[in-house]
Amino acid sequence: MKQYVTLTIDGAQVRAAKGASVLDAAIEYGICIPHLCHVPNLSDIGACRLCIVEQVSNGRAKVTTSCTLNVQEGMVILSNSEKIKKLRRNIAELLVAQAPNSKAVQDVAVRCGVKDVRYPFRHSDCVLCGRCVRVCTEMWGARALGFVGRGKDRHVDFPLGKREDFCKHCGSCIMLCPMTITPCKGPMKTGEEYLCGKCEAQLMITANRPDSCVWCELGKGFQCARYSQ
């Protein structure tokens, strides 16, 4: 029989299955913690750090990613405190400055409250969220894609740089990639990048308006469909 625990997220009592992550528990209750690298049914690696929350215990708050944090009985989570909002905004700013040509990244940046970008824009076509690598490895067991290199040189590539037969051209990687949907006006010209994020991404970046939406405070910060109605 499934076991359940009760925890508090932003003051709301939430019931979640034992072993679930805090992020999944939150999304189920319509608390749309922004996230990028998390994909349902794939493992969580905590790479994008957008889903950070504060875990409060014994009067001390610890910042951690909600996707890698498992629910526990009596846990107290703050997903939208001032501190978290500021940190999340800074991370989103780093992401959008890196890849302004992704509608998904643009949208998530605006959702996280980025108002202007203080770094020079770059034209990266990958934010290394690892969705493609994980779907290929975990869902299909194909391992046709992987991370290569370290630090600044880290990139996604085929084994030894060559597309092998075990890639079946299934397209899952492209489907999950947050970079494949470009802004409506097309790729931005170098030197003319700007913060857009006017429309909600058509990706599984956040579960948009689930049936159980609790009108969380988080939505006020961005154009959550509920609030804009």
Place this chain on the structure above:
Amino acid sequence: MTKLNTTNDLEALRKQITAQRKNIRTTLTLCGGTGCQASQCRDVIDAVKGALGKHGLEKSVQVRISGCHGFCEQGPLMVIEPGNIFYCHIKPEDAQDIVSKTVMSGAVIERLLYVDPVSNKTIQTEADIPFYQAQDRQLLSQNRLVDPCSIEDYIAVGGYSALVKTLFQMTSGQVIDEIKTSGLRGRGGGGFPTGRKWADCQEAPGDEKYVICNADEGDPGAYMDRSVLEGNPHLVLEGMMIGAFAIGAAQGYIYVRKEYPLAVEHAKIAVQQARECGLLGENILGSRFSFDVEIARGGGAFVCGESTALMASLEGKVGEPRSKDVHTVEEGLWHKPTTLNNVETWANVPLIIKNGAARFAAKGTNNSKGTKILALTGRVKNTGLVEVAMGTPLRTVVYDIGGGAANGKAIKAVQTGGPSGGCLPVSKFDLPVDFDALYDAGSMVGSGGMVVMDESTCMVDVAKFFLQFLQDESCGKCVPCRLGVDRMLEIITTITEGQGKPEHISLLQELAETVQETSLCGLGKTAPNPVLSTLRYFPEEYAAHINHKRCPAGVCKPLITYAIDADNCKGCGLCLSACPLGAISGEKKQAHVIDQQRCNKCGICADECKSQAVTVN
């Protein structure tokens, strides 16, 4: 090597070795550590052995090739017992003199003695050297007593008696209590209480548990783990055995970086010898405790010093850290409870068990006990490995042990804790070497790196150097560390190039806090420390770069100009002939001038000038 089946066998072997060595009249201890090997100590060793052979002294004189003594800049080193005579900077051609004069007739060779750079006095014995005198060498002093490739040496000095005590007189709970009482904290950087870690691991459910020795030391300029592991591998092994007994592990790993070939070799030999003696394997010394150790070589990634990345690397995966929401003491290597400690931590364990926790805890401060090895480098007179009791003020380390500034310039700061640590100004030199005190001051003890900087060091440039290092060594998995450190470096580079804006300071501050709070692993969480500590203690240097477009230390090239002071220039022409770009012109005995268009600010003219006429602005 005979197999030791009981403790009596071990004691018998110890007596036998001591008896065999009774006839040895003189012991020449030559340092064979990596530092001295770089100064050609291998040739010296061969020459000394050859000279002894010539005089037929091989039997009565023991030549011990020991591990690192710590005073690497004086290498190759030799200590002659009896007499405690200390020779330094030995060359192969000195071997003949050493044997014929010192060994055979007891005469001291003046030219090989150490001259103290502070008092300019010649010092004859090792015990009188101020560099050693101001230290408290609990671990490092052992290096000199043993040949790292000889288990007999280690047994002769009382080795493995702590293991015997653990196996036959203590329960695992008592061992953990002893470590807890001693107050030992992790020496690798985090400073986590070792006893608590062991207790958590022991209580974690599971039959299969592991112990790991982290020898993936990678901080620039730090090499204490290398010296301990290559100088006294059996001490580390014994520590691991005690730890394994306490938590209930049957398998251990030593993860050592491949850039430490001597440490890898010595650790391998030690494990092999221990296996042959039956000190590793099934039912050690007739007890019910079985344990074995494997050596794993790291692939050269700095991030693999992080516990979860190290375990991933050990499992054969890419060395990337994972989120530590579940601790490694519960779910570590192969998802089994794992205790990972640093080399120095493991090396302290046998001493605590043997001498009692009280003796260990007698040294140090309230929350930091025992001694810590530091790698003292930079602009001080004496550099090398330094071991001091916790709580020793930084001032003592820099001025008493280090001997103060090397080239007459005033000391400005000390960088502690490697790339993850921070820079502390002279006004903070009364701070003790203590985990909490240094952390509160915005730095950390870390693994023990200590780089001393003087006026000619630009603090913005220092921050840039460490950011470059961390940007190269970040695994790139999480956004704050990969992009955040990259952007911090971008901003700092802009500042050092004279393009900085006042708002850059607040942006750096905000970005640094974000990286610190949100990064995945310890590397990212501590990566902004060099920036934050220099911003905190040296804001005027940042202001000078940004507001006045000048670098006070004369380091950042786009912000400085070289000029020749006409009053001081004697027209000797040294700078003119040295300049690689031909940017200097002038007649003989007339003041020279630098053509700023051609000058690339290499600084060779300033180094060449004998009359200090070349100025930097």
